[in-house]
Amino acid sequence: MSNSINGEITRRGFLAKAGVGLVAANASGTLLGRSFAQLIVPEPPGKKLGWAVVGLGSLAINQILPAFDKCEQSRVVAFVSGHPDKANKLAARYGVNPKNIYNYENYDSIRDNPEVDIIYIVLPNSMHAEYTIRGLQAGKHVLSEKPMANTPADCQAMIDAGRKANRKLMVAYRCRYEPFNQEMIRMARSQELGQLKAFLGDTGFKIGDPTQWRLKKAMAGGGSMMDIGIYSLQAARYISGEEPIEINAMSYSTPGDVRFKEVEETITFQLRFPSGVLANCTSSYGYSGQARFRAVTTDGWFELEPSMWYTGNRMRVNRGNSLAEITIQPKDHFASEMDHMSQCVMNDKEPLTPGEEGLRDLKLITAIYEAARSGRTVKV
Amino acid sequence: MSNSINGEITRRGFLAKAGVGLVAANASGTLLGRSFAQLIVPEPPGKKLGWAVVGLGSLAINQILPAFDKCEQSRVVAFVSGHPDKANKLAARYGVNPKNIYNYENYDSIRDNPEVDIIYIVLPNSMHAEYTIRGLQAGKHVLSEKPMANTPADCQAMIDAGRKANRKLMVAYRCRYEPFNQEMIRMARSQELGQLKAFLGDTGFKIGDPTQWRLKKAMAGGGSMMDIGIYSLQAARYISGEEPIEINAMSYSTPGDVRFKEVEETITFQLRFPSGVLANCTSSYGYSGQARFRAVTTDGWFELEPSMWYTGNRMRVNRGNSLAEITIQPKDHFASEMDHMSQCVMNDKEPLTPGEEGLRDLKLITAIYEAARSGRTVKV
Numbered sequence: 001m002s003n004s005i006n007g008e009i010t011r012r013g014f015l016a017k018a019g020v021g022l023v024a025a026n027a028s029g030t031l032l033g034r035s036f037a038q039l040i041v042p043e044p045p046g047k048k049l050g051w052a053v054v055g056l057g058s059l060a061i062n063q064i065l066p067a068f069d070k071c072e073q074s075r076v077v078a079f080v081s082g083h084p085d086k087a088n089k090l091a092a093r094y095g096v097n098p099k100n101i102y103n104y105e106n107y108d109s110i111r112d113n114p115e116v117d118i119i120y121i122v123l124p125n126s127m128h129a130e131y132t133i134r135g136l137q138a139g140k141h142v143l144s145e146k147p148m149a150n151t152p153a154d155c156q157a158m159i160d161a162g163r164k165a166n167r168k169l170m171v172a173y174r175c176r177y178e179p180f181n182q183e184m185i186r187m188a189r190s191q192e193l194g195q196l197k198a199f200l201g202d203t204g205f206k207i208g209d210p211t212q213w214r215l216k217k218a219m220a221g222g223g224s225m226m227d228i229g230i231y232s233l234q235a236a237r238y239i240s241g242e243e244p245i246e247i248n249a250m251s252y253s254t255p256g257d258v259r260f261k262e263v264e265e266t267i268t269f270q271l272r273f274p275s276g277v278l279a280n281c282t283s284s285y286g287y288s289g290q291a292r293f294r295a296v297t298t299d300g301w302f303e304l305e306p307s308m309w310y311t312g313n314r315m316r317v318n319r320g321n322s323l324a325e326i327t328i329q330p331k332d333h334f335a336s337e338m339d340h341m342s343q344c345v346m347n348d349k350e351p352l353t354p355g356e357e358g359l360r361d362l363k364l365i366t367a368i369y370e371a372a373r374s375g376r377t378v379k380v
Numbered sequence: 381m382s383n384s385i386n387g388e389i390t391r392r393g394f395l396a397k398a399g400v401g402l403v404a405a406n407a408s409g410t411l412l413g414r415s416f417a418q419l420i421v422p423e424p425p426g427k428k429l430g431w432a433v434v435g436l437g438s439l440a441i442n443q444i445l446p447a448f449d450k451c452e453q454s455r456v457v458a459f460v461s462g463h464p465d466k467a468n469k470l471a472a473r474y475g476v477n478p479k480n481i482y483n484y485e486n487y488d489s490i491r492d493n494p495e496v497d498i499i500y501i502v503l504p505n506s507m508h509a510e511y512t513i514r515g516l517q518a519g520k521h522v523l524s525e526k527p528m529a530n531t532p533a534d535c536q537a538m539i540d541a542g543r544k545a546n547r548k549l550m551v552a553y554r555c556r557y558e559p560f561n562q563e564m565i566r567m568a569r570s571q572e573l574g575q576l577k578a579f580l581g582d583t584g585f586k587i588g589d590p591t592q593w594r595l596k597k598a599m600a601g602g603g604s605m606m607d608i609g610i611y612s613l614q615a616a617r618y619i620s621g622e623e624p625i626e627i628n629a630m631s632y633s634t635p636g637d638v639r640f641k642e643v644e645e646t647i648t649f650q651l652r653f654p655s656g657v658l659a660n661c662t663s664s665y666g667y668s669g670q671a672r673f674r675a676v677t678t679d680g681w682f683e684l685e686p687s688m689w690y691t692g693n694r695m696r697v698n699r700g701n702s703l704a705e706i707t708i709q710p711k712d713h714f715a716s717e718m719d720h721m722s723q724c725v726m727n728d729k730e731p732l733t734p735g736e737e738g739l740r741d742l743k744l745i746t747a748i749y750e751a752a753r754s755g756r757t758v759k760v
Binding site: 193299 | 626648650662
């Protein structure tokens, strides 16, 4: 995520006290047809699985490494980086044994390190597939950052590698593991404000450095849709609990803007779901920060704004004649998702957001780009 | 507008003190290329033109007739109604001379009544064209409720009749005459929050009585798009200050819902403007009340929510790191639009929202329906 987003975040310094089991219990019983209940298995207190973080960029340094302090089942034990100096400094800071620092050449030898249970891939999008597959082949479980890969074919190859290796594969859709988005899902399922009619999702930020990998088609796979629009796509799916059947889209890039020579700046997309719910979303690298998910129902609406920065989510509920902000105890998104993955490995359970979930999004993003390109409704 | 909207309105009982000239001065210099300045001509205090109200339904009774009390250049002097009892009661209440009560048969004889300068058409959509044209042919100036008519052809016939009769024709786009929407326009033009990137418009309400004319295709011309989606379409145009060049749309009506046998329940539509601004809008008869216009810029966003009920507009501005509600002195929308029309007649000026403006919207609504029907981007 860019510095311009980081600049807007108000760190609350809140340390979540409740474990993942409680997060699940706060949310509705099912998400996209998958039951939470099966995941709530108590673990012996103090047991933590060992994690290797692959890629020490700003997301790893500013968000993921600090989040291990808040984890109950996860601890960082290894790094994989092309920058030994940086890796050594971070190892000293986080108590990682220097022998557990790998580079991209000797990465595969991580198979011989029994301290490492799970690998977290925090590389540019185009590298997720290779490093996920090598990690799985090394006998480790893998959590990959989103988007899962640049193409559905790469996603499928990652899934296949996980099955072949009999290892877990999860996509880091952190919003699924934090209580504000979970409350949106619970309210939609409970229908306490009536039937869901529409989902409105607007996500965007003003991207800076024109040389960054997010603006290179080969590395990023696409523009704002791949990086930030995917949050609205995910939210439309997990809040409705349905899969879209038709897609419209329209995109725009400012002519002559060096940032958008290879990838799209802004894209709006619309999804039709089988129940009749319509989603209307925008995604942009040209906006000031936007992060809003609104669920419109027959009797009111409920929304998060912001909805998906690293911290600071807020929820409002309009019950027709009243508008109220809802107080929810925040949790660290990264700690929650990592502990979920550790729990799944400990208990041999399927993650809430497995590789198949990342594949679904990549297929839909491909269809969104096709709709924008062709000017036609794409049926999926 | 339906009772479900009326039920949500908090009447503030605020009486606007400033005249139309001040409204214009508060707004930006130009709107869609038309200068406000030419309209600011002082009038002798106390001079009021005489208005006839055609159609005494709930909008006339609950909003328009009470608004005359707040007018400085407009007074009600005549009624045209198919219900003489109702007309007589209202005449007594509003001091209308009983001789100035017309029915739909003797309506044309209003030409012989010098007390009537302007006719306000507050009939179902399908009747706007006929009663506007008859009014113009009777030598009166005409203000027609929105949508102007059910088809572009009817709009054109109304415009032609006005030209032939050398009388003013205005469409009752009340949001153009109230200060919250005018402040949205001013902020967009001033670019004080940077360049406009996107307009997000969501308007809807839960329509009640399934027998009402708004749900009959022949009378309403269409569903929520004609009645409430038109506000977002208008706002996208007046806030961007541009005309769209491409349109996408997707519609939905709940199967088996008796309200939506003839007209659409929900429609989402997207507009591409020449500058690259994208508008992403939803309109519904199935939502709880929604009325939000958000302008997203490179440096923040500003929005009205609500944006277009009869009263109660609120404005918020996000300057990147701060979110603030803006205090604006509200004005009665109907009094402002009627006084604008009176001023235009007094000073022989073109209204800010002439017939041509209604025609533009009807052409665009026709294209929106075509995009939804065909599943293709429609170029306009």
